Amino acid sequence: MKFEVELKFPVNDLRRVETALADLGAAIEIPVKQSDFYYGHPARDFAQTDEALRIRRVGSKNIITYKGPKIDATTKTRREIEVPLVSGAEGAANIIDMIEALGFLQVAEVTKNRRKANLSFADQAVEVALDEVKGLGEFVELEISTNEDGVDAAREAINQLAEKLGLSGSERRSYLELILES
Amino acid sequence: MKFEVELKFPVNDLRRVETALADLGAAIEIPVKQSDFYYGHPARDFAQTDEALRIRRVGSKNIITYKGPKIDATTKTRREIEVPLVSGAEGAANIIDMIEALGFLQVAEVTKNRRKANLSFADQAVEVALDEVKGLGEFVELEISTNEDGVDAAREAINQLAEKLGLSGSERRSYLELILES
Numbered sequence: 539m540k541f542e543v544e545l546k547f548p549v550n551d552l553r554r555v556e557t558a559l560a561d562l563g564a565a566i567e568i569p570v571k572q573s574d575f576y577y578g579h580p581a582r583d584f585a586q587t588d589e590a591l592r593i594r595r596v597g598s599k600n601i602i603t604y605k606g607p608k609i610d611a612t613t614k615t616r617r618e619i620e621v622p623l624v625s626g627a628e629g630a631a632n633i634i635d636m637i638e639a640l641g642f643l644q645v646a647e648v649t650k651n652r653r654k655a656n657l658s659f660a661d662q663a664v665e666v667a668l669d670e671v672k673g674l675g676e677f678v679e680l681e682i683s684t685n686e687d688g689v690d691a692a693r694e695a696i697n698q699l700a701e702k703l704g705l706s707g708s709e710r711r712s713y714l715e716l717i718l719e720s
Numbered sequence: 721m722k723f724e725v726e727l728k729f730p731v732n733d734l735r736r737v738e739t740a741l742a743d744l745g746a747a748i749e750i751p752v753k754q755s756d757f758y759y760g761h762p763a764r765d766f767a768q769t770d771e772a773l774r775i776r777r778v779g780s781k782n783i784i785t786y787k788g789p790k791i792d793a794t795t796k797t798r799r800e801i802e803v804p805l806v807s808g809a810e811g812a813a814n815i816i817d818m819i820e821a822l823g824f825l826q827v828a829e830v831t832k833n834r835r836k837a838n839l840s841f842a843d844q845a846v847e848v849a850l851d852e853v854k855g856l857g858e859f860v861e862l863e864i865s866t867n868e869d870g871v872d873a874a875r876e877a878i879n880q881l882a883e884k885l886g887l888s889g890s891e892r893r894s895y896l897e898l899i900l901e902s
Contacts, residue, residue: 581763619818636801
C-alpha cells in the first residue's frame with residue numbers, strides 16, 4: 539500500500555521559493571496549465587455522498603475522472619476511475635457537451651499554472667509543485683510517496699524541508715474546497 | 721441537409737441474399753462484431769424524453785454517444801454527441817464502470833455481426849448491411865444517402881433493389897426497440 543505524505547503552503551513570493559529550491563539542487567520543470575472542471579450530479583448531492591466528477595485539461599490532454607466516497611478514513615483511499623479522452627479543445631468540448639446534456643452542472647473550476655520540481659532531501663525523493671491558482675494565489679506543495687513503514691520519516695523530512703524553504707501555515711483544504719468557500 | 725433513405729428486412733437465409741448481391745456486383749466486406757450497450761439515466765426516463773446513451777464497441781474501438789430528442793418529426797434529426805474512447809476491452813470497461821458508478825443502468829444490449837456491402841444500383845450508391853443480430857435473427861438493411869431533391873429517386877431505387885433481392889415485410893422498428901419489446 540502506497541501513502542502520499544503531503545503538505546501545502548500558501549506563499550507570497552513563489553520566485554523566492556524557486557530560488558531556494560534551485561540552491562538545494564532541484565530540477566524545476568517548465569510551467570504547465572492545468573484546468574479542473576468539477577461537475578454536480580443531476581440527482582445526487584456529491585457534497586453529501588463524498589463523490590466527485592472532474593474533467594482535467596493538462597496542456598492538450600483531457601481526462602475525465604470519477605472519485606468515489608472515501609472507503610477508509612485514515613488513509614483517504616477512494617475508488618478512482620479515469621478515462622483518457624481525445625486531446626485538444628475539441629476533445630474537451632465534446633465530453634463537456636455530453637455530460638451537460640445528461641444534466642451534470644459545472645460547480646467549480648480550478649485553474650492553475652504548475653511548475654513541478656524534483657529534489658532529493660534527507661534521503662527522500664520529494665516532489666514539489668509551485669502553483670499559481672486562479673482566484674486563490676500562490677502555493678507550494680511538498681509530497682513524498684512511501685510505504686506504511688516510511689510515513690514517519692517522510693513526514694519529518696517534509697517538515698524539515700518546509701522550514702528550510704521558509705514555509706509555514708500549512709493549508710489542509712483542497713483548492714476545490716478553498717474555491718467553493720471563497 | 722443530408723437524408724438517409726433506409727429500409728430493413730428480416731430474412732430467413734442471409735447467404736441467399738449475399739449470393740444475389742454478389743451477382744449484382746456488390747463488394748462484400750468481412751464481418752465485424754458490433755456491440756451496443758444502452759443505458760438509462762439515474763433521474764430521467766429516456767423513453768419519455770426521447771434521449772439515449774450508448775456505448776458502442778466495433779472491433780476494438782469504443783465510442784460513447786449521447787442522442788438528444790428528435791428536433792424535427794419529419795427528418796428524425798437529433799442532436800448527437802460522440803466521444804471516441806481508448807481502444808480495447810479495458811477502454812470500454814473504464815467508461816462502463818464510470819457511468820454505472822454515476823447511477824446509469826444498462827437497459828439493453830444489441831450485439832450483431834455485420835457484413836457491409838456496397839453496390840451501384842439504378843445509378844445510386846447503395847450501402848447494404850447483412851446483420852446477424854443476437855436474439856433477433858438475420859436482417860438486411862439497404863441505405864442511400866442523398867439530398868432533399870434525391871429522396872424520391874432513392875426510395876424508388878431501394879424498393880426496386882429489395883424486390884430484386886426477394887426482400888419483403890420491412891421492419892420499421894430499430895433493433896433496440898425490437899429487443900426491448902421481445
